Amino acid sequence: MxxxxxxxxKQHVIDPEICIRCNTCEATxxxxxxxxxxxNYVVDAEKCNLCMACVPPCPTGSIDNWRTMPKALAYSVEAxxxxxxxPEELSPGELAETGGVEAxxxxxxxxADAIGPNAASAASAALEPVFRSADYGAVIPPWSAAHAYxxxxxxxxxxxxxxxxxxxxxxxxxxxxxxxxxxxxHLVLDFGAMPFPVLEGQSIGIVPPGLDEQGxxxxxxxxxxxxxxxxxxxxxxxxxxxxxxxLEDYDGKAVRGVGSNYMCDLEVGAQxxxxxxxxxxxxxxxxxxxxVVMICTGTGSAPMRAxxxxxRRLRQSGKFEGGKLMxxxxxxxxxxxxxxxxxxxxxxxxxxxxxxxxxxxxxxxRYVQDLMRERAADLAEMLRDPQAHFYVxxxxxxxxxxxxxxxxxxxxxxxxxxxxxxxxxxxGRLHLETY
Numbered sequence: 001m002x003x004x005x006x007x008x009x010k011q012h013v014i015d016p017e018i019c020i021r022c023n024t025c026e027a028t029x030x031x032x033x034x035x036x037x038x039x040n041y042v043v044d045a046e047k048c049n050l051c052m053a054c055v056p057p058c059p060t061g062s063i064d065n066w067r068t069m070p071k072a073l074a075y076s077v078e079a080x081x082x083x084x085x086x087p088e089e090l091s092p093g094e095l096a097e098t099g100g101v102e103a104x105x106x107x108x109x110x111x112a113d114a115i116g117p118n119a120a121s122a123a124s125a126a127l128e129p130v131f132r133s134a135d136y137g138a139v140i141p142p143w144s145a146a147h148a149y150x151x152x153x154x155x156x157x158x159x160x161x162x163x164x165x166x167x168x169x170x171x172x173x174x175x176x177x178x179x180x181x182x183x184x185x186h187l188v189l190d191f192g193a194m195p196f197p198v199l200e201g202q203s204i205g206i207v208p209p210g211l212d213e214q215g216x217x218x219x220x221x222x223x224x225x226x227x228x229x230x231x232x233x234x235x236x237x238x239x240x241x242x243x244x245x246x247l248e249d250y251d252g253k254a255v256r257g258v259g260s261n262y263m264c265d266l267e268v269g270a271q272x273x274x275x276x277x278x279x280x281x282x283x284x285x286x287x288x289x290x291x292v293v294m295i296c297t298g299t300g301s302a303p304m305r306a307x308x309x310x311x312r313r314l315r316q317s318g319k320f321e322g323g324k325l326m327x328x329x330x331x332x333x334x335x336x337x338x339x340x341x342x343x344x345x346x347x348x349x350x351x352x353x354x355x356x357x358x359x360x361x362x363x364x365x366r367y368v369q370d371l372m373r374e375r376a377a378d379l380a381e382m383l384r385d386p387q388a389h390f391y392v393x394x395x396x397x398x399x400x401x402x403x404x405x406x407x408x409x410x411x412x413x414x415x416x417x418x419x420x421x422x423x424x425x426x427x428g429r430l431h432l433e434t435y
């Protein structure tokens with residue numbers, strides 16, 4: 001081992017016991033250092049430049065782990081993919097036995113310079129497309145958001161899971177000619193006497209029973225909360241979820257999603273194991289005059305339903321002071337759009353609903369960004385208002401189109417997009433949560 005290989009490095013690793021496989025870290029890494037298989041998310045030490053871009057958005061803290069290792073003995077991607085838990089830290093004695101040495105001050109300075117902002121930017125420019133969601137999405141909540149409790153139950157908590165009882169399971173999409181391909185369910189889980197405080201915009205993990213093909217316990221599947229903070233039924237210790245039955249993978253290959261099919265098939269009275277809650281940034285503002293712009297597709301409507309219902313209850317109680325709600329909701333057809341019926345019944349002076357359908361026979365394809373451009377004047381006003389907050393949730397492919405639509409609207413209104421987008425991120429006003 002030469003001196004270069006013996007230098008100790010801080011290797012970035014992900015805790016597989018806490019990770020809920022939400023893909024946030026891989027989506028935000030500017031140099032493509034994070035990858036995954038069907039089981040684990042891992043970091044390639046050869047690519048990681050320690051830029052820390054992935055750390056703040058992680059909802060569980062599983063990403064914020066490090067191991068001091070000789071560079072030549074850094075854990076490989078293949079080794080990490082086989083982990084069920086993080087390896088123990090090497091002791092000073094063990095590090096000495098490996099021949100690892102601390103970098104000198106000059107070497108440390110050179111290393112820091114090599115992974116500094118300029119190098120990270122250069123690597124990013126070479127490896128990434130022009131658009132990166134990490135450049136725009138906020139990692140802090142709005143200033144007026146309520147305090148979020150996180151990781152109350154999980155592998156590292158005092159109690160590993162909490163048991164919830166299914167008290168409701170109804171389909172919220174019509175089944176068209178494609179059979180059950182777009183079978184989306186609204187499930188209600190009751191926690192009884194066990195504390196489980198959640199806020200709109202948070203998520204939970206469901207642990208499917210049984211073992212995977214490797215004979216290991218299934219990892220938790222993450223689902224966004226679709227109910228407001230005081231419960232699906234006001235005053236009850238319950239939450240609701242919006243879950244689409246998965247019948248094929250991203251390549252179109254037939255496969256039954258373990259978590260989604262388990263949940264969609266549950267009967268009332270069944271019990272499920274839950275971990276979480278997760279998330280402390282995708283939270284709605286508490287200020288009663290704040291405005292909320294919600295942009296979503298499919299089951300990305302779950303947090304938007306929660307936010308809308310909380311505002312509706314505030315309005316009923318007389319605590320709603322005029323903050324505007326705008327919704328841009330996209331699906332392939334009305335039959336595939338969750339909660340289509342209830343949406344039609346919401347008062348127009350309460351919420352401004354805009355629906356986009358991309359696969360209606362005989363009609364042009366319309367996406368949420370098309371509707372946004374049609375409402376450019378109203379959205380430009382929202383962009384200028386420091387009390388307006390934007391939330392984007394749905395498939396990963398929608399992010400770029402939505403952000404570019406906001407950019408075009410801002411520029412057409414005479415705004416400096418670079419300055420505006422920076423303030424939206426800094427002030428917790430633009431949140432991107434996609435999958």
